[in-house]
Amino acid sequence: MYAFDYVRPQTLKEAAAALRKSDQARFLAGGQSLVQALRLRLARPPLLIDLRAIDELNGIRVANNVVSIGAMTRHADVAAAKEVQRAIPALARVAAGIGDRQVRNQGTLGGSLANADPAADYPAAVLGLGATIVTSKREIPADKFFLGLFETALKPGEIIVRVDFPQPLRAGYAKFRHPASRFALVGVFVCDTTSGVRVAVTGAGPCAFRVKRMEKVLAKAFTPQAIEKIVLPAEGLNSDIHAAADYRAHLVTVMAQRAVTAAAKL
Numbered sequence: 001m002y003a004f005d006y007v008r009p010q011t012l013k014e015a016a017a018a019l020r021k022s023d024q025a026r027f028l029a030g031g032q033s034l035v036q037a038l039r040l041r042l043a044r045p046p047l048l049i050d051l052r053a054i055d056e057l058n059g060i061r062v063a064n065n066v067v068s069i070g071a072m073t074r075h076a077d078v079a080a081a082k083e084v085q086r087a088i089p090a091l092a093r094v095a096a097g098i099g100d101r102q103v104r105n106q107g108t109l110g111g112s113l114a115n116a117d118p119a120a121d122y123p124a125a126v127l128g129l130g131a132t133i134v135t136s137k138r139e140i141p142a143d144k145f146f147l148g149l150f151e152t153a154l155k156p157g158e159i160i161v162r163v164d165f166p167q168p169l170r171a172g173y174a175k176f177r178h179p180a181s182r183f184a185l186v187g188v189f190v191c192d193t194t195s196g197v198r199v200a201v202t203g204a205g206p207c208a209f210r211v212k213r214m215e216k217v218l219a220k221a222f223t224p225q226a227i228e229k230i231v232l233p234a235e236g237l238n239s240d241i242h243a244a245a246d247y248r249a250h251l252v253t254v255m256a257q258r259a260v261t262a263a264a265k266l
Contacts, residue, residue: 002041002185008050012057012136012159015049019157024233025157029072029111032103057110059160062087065167071110071160075099080111089266090171090189094125098173099182110160111144116207118238125165125173128189128200131216132164132200166195172262174255175203178242185243186251190259192222199206199256204237204248214256222264224257 009015019025028034037043051057057072062083069078078084079096098104098112098121110246112122113133126142133140136159145153154160168191174189184203193200197218199211214227232252234245243251244260 002025002044003036004038004045005047006050007047008053010053010055012054012161015051015054015159016136016157018047018049023156025049027051027114029090029114030107031076032107032111033115034111040245051110051159057159060084061093067091067167068162069109069165070162072108072132073110075104075107075109075112078100079104085262087167088129088165089123090168090173090191090263091129091165093262094173094189097121097173097182098176109163113163113209114152114160116146116150117183118149118206118208119178119181119185119187119203121173121175121184121187121202122199124184124187124189124202126163126200127208127210128173128191128198129165129168129171130191130193130198131166133149133160134162135160135163143210146207146209151207158253166193168217170263170266172213172259172264172266174258174262176251176255186248186255188252188255188259190256190261192218197222199259201252201256204232204252206238211256218260224260227253227256227260230256 007018026045028050058070060081061068067087075095075098084092101243131142171191173189175184186203189200197215199214217226230247234249237245237248241247
């Protein structure tokens with residue numbers, strides 16, 4: 001690692017003040033991605049701002065059919081929370097399937113979303129549930145949050161405070177995971193709400209995206225058979241040593257069917 005300064009603010013106001021000292025400072029959440037980038041010298045921030053001591057970024061609250069989860073809430077806490085299991089069991093299952101036990105006990109919701117890894121699980125859940133990302137400056141609808149490869153709508157100095165998840169009628173998630181990293185080669189979150197069906201995909205493209213064709217079909221018949229013949233075009237999908245684009249296109253349909261089946265069981 002390179003040398004850098006380190007601060008551990010107690011409030012959002014202190015974190016914002018620390019950031020003003022350097023426009024190249026980085027926020028530290030769970031550190032599951034950033035620490036590795038530092039170790040490999042892929043990142044060289046002059047200042048690291050540790051958010052873990054800010055109480056207002058932690059916790060889970062359910063009110064008015066909305067599950068609000070603080071940005072610094074760890075994956076393991078989301079998975080184990082009884083209120084999440086009751087209100088949105090599919091979201092608890094997403095959290096329970098992220099990485100391994102160490103990752104789940106260190107990684108955070110806000111850190112995952114800010115990093116926007118194309119194979120991360122949470123983006124599919126956030127987009128699939130039509131959640132709202134609440135920052136220190138504004139509220140961002142999930143449909144406008146993910147912009148591209150490791151790119152989000154967050155502006156410099158903006159801190160994710162919490163994410164508000166509306167409670168669906170039913171929802172399910174299925175992923176084809178990489179056997180070593182447990183990242184999603186393809187993951188699909190399907191959500192049935194009073195205003196329609198949402199189908200969100202992670203792992204297949206540069207960032208999470210919705211499949212409107214499947215949403216329209218599932219709104220009429222919420223069954224795995226209804227979408228079995230819908231196959232996404234491979235153009236624009238990720239292709240690497242782990243899976244070619246056409247294979248990922250095939251997996252989107254398979255995982256979407258499994259997600260619908262999971263939603264019907266919950």
